Amino acid sequence: MVQIAWRELVSRRRATIGLILGVGVVLLVFFAIEGLWAGVARTLSVQDTEALVVLPKDSIGLSGSLMPMSLKTTLRGIGAEVVAPQLLTTRQIRSGEPVLLRGIALDNGSVGLARIVAFEMTAGSPLERGDRDKIMLGAEVARSKGLAPGDPFRVLGKTFIVKGIFATGGISDSEVWLDLGEAQRLVRSQGFASMFSVIGPPGLGERIAKRLDVDVVKEKEVWESLTGAIASLDGVMKVASVIVAAAAVLGVMNTIFTVVHQRRREIAILRSMGFGRSSVLTYVLSQSLLIALGGFVIALAAAALLLRLMRMEAVGMTITPVLTEAGILRGLGLTLVIGVLAGLYPALRAARLNLAQTLRGE
């Protein structure tokens, strides 16, 4: 019966192509929204390291928080072997062109840096102690601004030289790293840091949290908590993308009804020759499922192109939409739902045809 269904679709190729494209558009909307939020989640992530971050109590995100530098001594006193203050802030390099600045203590050079923030150099070399006039650019910043090692980069009235370009696969790809002292001077936050990265013996985090009125977490958790603040937006958009699938169901159902109506005599003949109701159900459902799966393939191919065009910048972060395996599987699930819902009712109608009346042509 699946083969007959296939032939039916081929014989009506115009309508079939129209339907496949219609379902494809609907699934493309779904993939665009899935990809957008998967991209946001990937942007708001960092690679895990052995370091913990110390933040003001109940603070959200890293930029905007301020803690006195004197805390460094206190943290050492509690048992931290490495205490690396960092200053995070967002500043515009030109009107409407913000970048994320991360001032990092370079006391232990690039080796010390790698212990607190995971990164890989893709060009040039990392910052070392004493690099006050140099910066490291995240891969996304370098790409969007077209910068390479050796190029000048002007921010808040000072011109730096790009020393290296690094990649992390997360939020830091949208960051510009510079010496902590320079960052503090540029944003007039001398004596303050946004957070302290600490490394020490097991139980250090608990000891710090017990002694001081602060939060001690993994940096990864801080960024991930921000996705919670936009969860409702994500949820409503995803619901809207599923609702729009109802339009695909109605569109495909419309055509399948017509097919069933036009082929009712042939269906009745098949039934009278001994084909069961389940065969008729298979014949009709196969058509709607084949159309839906065709739309899925088209949408997947189109999404691969569309998501590249959807790369965007917001508040200094570069968001690159991505299609995850989970997103593709959810899309496939939605495709099957569209196929089944669109074909089920016409299939049941076809299976319940009154054979005698239909064959008499009534």
Place this chain on the structure above:
Amino acid sequence: MNPFRFWHIAWNDLRYGRWRALLMIAGVGVVVAVFFTLSSIAGGLGSVVSATPASERNLVLIDKGATDYCQGQIPEAIVETLRRYPGVARVVPMLHTALRWKGQMVLIRAIEPEAYGEMAGLRIVEGKLSQRANSVIAGEQLARQNGWQVGDTLEIGGQELKLAGIFQAGGTLNSELWTSLEDGQRLLSRGDSYSAIVIQATPDADVRTLKNRLAGSTVLARETDIGTEPEVYETMNRSFGQVTRVMNAISALALIAIAFGVYNVVGMTVAEKSHEIAVLKSIGLSANQVIGIFVQEGLIQAGLGFAVGLAAGVAALAYLNATSAVSFLSVPLTLSLTPQTALVGGALTATLTLASAWLAARRVAAMPVAEVLRGA
């Protein structure tokens, strides 16, 4: 030639195939409703900052290059300098940041509540303005959302703060928690600096002149950016410009599904009605007139679908607004359907319908009348 001369034929044909027409109308309605919902979310996101009440007569100082109120440290000394400028009626320094409260984000504004409240049109609806240390007042929406009552104690940032009052103010302010400057500086470890300063011009002062004068000051120009409230909010909103454009593009993409729906329905109708089409052509109707009938069928269905979608979209937005279901960084988005969005949606629907219905119906022109009538 009147393109609507045979509209009654189109209408009667739709009535004859009413189930197909109803499915089509419902399909278009769903797509249009989703288009309006997504466009409104994009619009709400694009104006999330400018939803804060803003006056052209208020100037705002933010830290040099800062993109939001949460960043920056403007020295306290600048406040006194500003107060000495002619044309300045009021100088209101503030701290603004977000803190976590029971897993959700709460926006905190440390301010002189009386001074800023008067500028922002604040009205206390319950309790009173906080006068004592370690007390806060909450925006009505935020209080309602969390079930806070006057007298409740909130533990935020490791400190216990008593809720002294609940206020009503415009836009996003309704979702904020306000405390005094002193409490805020302690809560946020800001020492004696501010994240923004609002300056109200005297009624007789020219705001542009005042702005230029302030921008001309070496100290202020070196350390801060100055603009009117709407200008500063607009700059902040630009950070979301690309996101808004992408979301609008996704919502417009959904409308393309209408074109395929109309193409299929009109195509099926034309295929089924070949005999009737041949009769119409044989009694003297031109191919274009017959095509016009089917294009009108497409337009009627899409038009009715658009009306259904518009109504459903408005209802969905009303529901989302009433329940504050869509928020961005804890600020409930105000979702509204602007006339421009409705016009764009209508124009796109009409254009796509016209194009797809015409494409599907144009095979009428090539239909051989004699053969069809012979039943060949």
